Amino acid sequence: MSGVVGIVSKKKVGKELLFSLNSIQHRGQDSAGIIVSDGKNLTRMRGSGLVSEVFSEKNLNKIDSHIGIGHVRSSPEGLNQDYNIEPLFSFIKGEEFSIGNDGNIMNYKSLKQDLENEGISFHTHTDSELIIFLIARYFKGDIVEAIRKTMAKLIGGYSCVIAMPDKLIAFRDRLGIRPLMLGHNEENIVIASENSAIEILGVDDYRDLEAGEIIVVDKDGFKSYKMEEDLNPRHCIFEYVYTSRPDANIDGINSYMFRRRCGEILFKESPVDVDLICPVPDSGTPSAIGYAQASGIPFAEGLVRNRYMGRTFIKCTQEEREIAVKQKLAPQKAVIKGKRIVLVDDSIVRGTTSINLIEQIRAAGVKEIHLMITSPPFKYPCYYGVDTPNKENLMASRLDVEEMREAIGVDSLHFISLEGLISASKTNGESFCKACFTGDYAKYGEKI
Template sequence: MDETESPSEDAEQRDRGLGPVDLELHESDLDGDTLREECGVFGIFGHPEAAAITALGLHALQHRGQEAAGIVSFDGKRFHSERRLGLVGDTFSRREVIERLPGTTAVGHVRYSTTGETILRNVQPLFAELNAGGFAVGHNGNLTNGLTLRRELVRNGAMMQSTTDTEVILHLVAQSKRNRFIDRFIEALRAIEGAYSLVSLTNKKLIGARDPLGIRPLVMGELDGRPILASETCALDIIGAKYVRDVEPGEIIVFDENGAQSHKPFPPKPPRPCIFEYIYFSRPDSIVGGRSVYEVRKAFGAQLARESHVDVDVVVPVPDSGVPAAVGYSQHSGVPFELGIIRNHYVGRTFIQPTQSVRELGVRMKHSANRAAIEGKRIILIDDSLVRGTTSKKIVRMMRDAGAREVHFRLASPPIVHPDYYGIDLPDRGGLLAATHNLEEMREIIGADSLAFLSIDGMYRAMGEPGRDPANPKFSDHCFTGVYPTHLTDQTQVEPQPRQLSLLAEAS
């Protein structure tokens, strides 16, 4: 498995030297106060341009992880790997890189780390040579017993090469005594808990798997008669592929030269897909669980207008994630929609780093106020969610400095009061503003004239449900309710951690 030259880790660290400027927000202002995307996976079987198509699919899934990207291909004789820190386009838009990934089958992954450091050995797909041949795996989600299993594996002699929970799956498959590979794979999945959508590659098969509750999404597609697996339908759209169906919760789908075989080794359970796929993670043009993400977010905004409207002149979205909800709010309330905040889409970590004095002039601004749209007006800001509140505070101040007469703030989701253990990088409870302050305190902190969140029942109604059924919630909504759909084994373990696991423990 090749690990070719990559950018230095130091070059990947975000600059944090920017000072506040009243009418603009910088990239560093958003650090620690936004929901971090999870990961995205893609796989294709039996296509002569497998690696190039996988790279395009990963481009469409870039919103799910911007720290690193990787592709593993198989040419019928050997596996080939390219893994890099940085964006998909930084590496996989180059012809020479794609040419180093020959073969008709490939799997790919874009990453935002929720366990493990941002270093090259953690970049997926991970690969290992097993006694039955090569095995590559890419994982979207988070194992809630990954650290516990890791300790057991190390005690039994396993030599871990990364600090990511995904490697546990490789070792569980390798240690299984079953004869058939699919039985070894199933045995490994029976041992893990938490959220996962997997794409896996062997020398004969492309395999997709989804956790028994369907917390993380995974869809099947078809291009030129060849099967595809992807985290979202937008990855199918970019390559002109046909959507076939969602991989069902608890299903393992295997593609080989004989076609597709579906395995359902787990007892059926009521599905609990993650509600944050609709609130934030999925791209607006994706279809998740049969629902248009864009239309759901508009419905969140419309419900928000029903629940907490105030008399204002314009509706202003916090770009980009707040835009669909703001459209829905505007359409329901009849208040005009205005782009009162302009986002600079051409700022990123690859932008040339000037001197500190130039940075302070706002060269790398991320958001700026559109004074013409808001000066002298009463505005209502719409955002998807609130985490620490520091960004919201800066945006409210930016609006006032640009001449807004009143600034009201609305969130198109309920207050986040509990941490996540399924792949969302959220602070512990003490770092969540809504977990430590009441509504009036939060309003004072961010400096708004009024503040309101979408209610939990309202969120469910916007999803087409009559409300939240406490006995049978249709979604994983634990960040709002504290009701976790799986065991949280790692969170209840008190066993001292071996020294060599300290990095993983700190990142978990």
């Protein structure tokens, strides 16, 4: 899971990149990087840590450049080495070239092996390097044609931004699994994973890139190159459940309203008699509000969130995640002691963080805990860009709901139904990838 930004601006682009990357920090906390162009050459700056730890507004404001791309990265376990930090820098037919990617290529290993058999040496563990090599193979002066031929080889979810000395290019995978948006006004043309990175620059006119669409931005503006094939889009439904910011408007759906409706639907599907409705902040908060409003039961902040802690789900290791949960969330004894509560969370993946959290809440003297989850059981790994463990490490793939309830230590455990989740989107659900819940993985040119 990562976040990407690309900007062509009449202003100096360094500070603009900083603001945009800060706005999508929730998509990656391990590292951050930018590439800027002075019109002739590309310059890279990157480092491990949060955006604010890697860059300063003062230093970036000195950059005299009007084209740039940026990336925030959440590394899979064991792959957070310095050489994997994006954007990656390379040369294609003598031209400087840089790429940042949010996603995962399912056929990465086979494509990589083919290239290695031809004598190509890889220097990172990232899918982005594979994409660079494929584009280089097909590039004969027409970057759009090279990207189109590359996309025909790739199976998976990806949203990429590319910087060349005189232009910015972006493209979204052929099923539109990973999000990517284009916004523009008189001063800026911005491409980003979420609208928050666009709106922070004062750009209110934006849209989603279509599945398979390529955008090329240069001094004359931008041009769109759309797919000629008629493919069935498969947008990631987990974006609305957890990944995106609450104010994200992705493919016509607002994340906050989606999550709040999930809470309302959960109450209809699983009503319980309790004293308080409490969220696991922050992604569980809109749903807890929806459950409280639908039930008429008071909403309360039963857990206090340490605002200086980042996301726990995208930590590299299980040990880091467990420690981070204890640092991030603290039970409010004065609020929940002796009470029967509904606790609303977005998902159960590995289950270990839920177990640790419930232990803390029990120790605070809660009388009953009824855990409500605003997604169906997470039974299958994601291969499209959300870093989830192997199937045997997914709690819902090993245990049924009653066994999960007992393992977590709650009085009752309820998941929203898949039908309820789709209903919250106010669509028929045909455009979603739901593989993490169903095991039906998106296939190119075929329906799920």
